[in-house]
Amino acid sequence: xxxxxxxxxxxxxxxxxxxxxxxxxxxxxxxxxxxxxxxxxxxxxxxxxxxxxxxxxxxxxxxxxxxxxxxxxxxxxxxxxxxxxxxxxxxxxxxxxxxxxxxxxxxxxxxxxxxxx
Ligand SMILES: [Zn+2]
Numbered sequence: 001x002x003x004x005x006x007x008x009x010x011x012x013x014x015x016x017x018x019x020x021x022x023x024x025x026x027x028x029x030x031x032x033x034x035x036x037x038x039x040x041x042x043x044x045x046x047x048x049x050x051x052x053x054x055x056x057x058x059x060x061x062x063x064x065x066x067x068x069x070x071x072x073x074x075x076x077x078x079x080x081x082x083x084x085x086x087x088x089x090x091x092x093x094x095x096x097x098x099x100x101x102x103x104x105x106x107x108x109x110x111x112x113x114x115x116x117x
Contacts, residue, residue, distance in 0.1 A: 002037040002055035003044050005030040015050050029053055061087075062102040067095045 007015040009025040016028025030050060037055035038044065044052055056063055066072045076083045088099040 001041075001061075002039055002058040003041050004033040004037040004053045004055060005044050006051035006053040008050040011050065026051055056102070060102050062100040064098045064100070065095055066098065069096075072098065 005015070007026055007028040007030060014021040014025055014028055015030040017031050018028060021028065033053055033055060034057075037053075037058055041052070054061065054063075064072060073083065084100060086098045087101055090097045090099070
């Protein structure tokens, strides 16, 4: 899996590699993630405390966020899709993330998934 360092909301100042922080702490990459993401997770963990981002495109992952319970099932049913078996699932306070192996080699989203540690 390709990972990169990300800001953490408990750090006194955003570690994001940007000019101005939007205040949405904990999701800002601390590097130019699409170039810097690496399979060497120890390198990322060894940096200052922060979150770890997953470069979904390089990692061959598709991550779907579900902000309200049952919305992914509802969307699939509405569009006539059968939901594939997920590879993994992560629960957050008010949402869930479903991880799938991607069959697509094109990245449609510049964002990446973030794991809080
Ligand atoms: Zn920031």
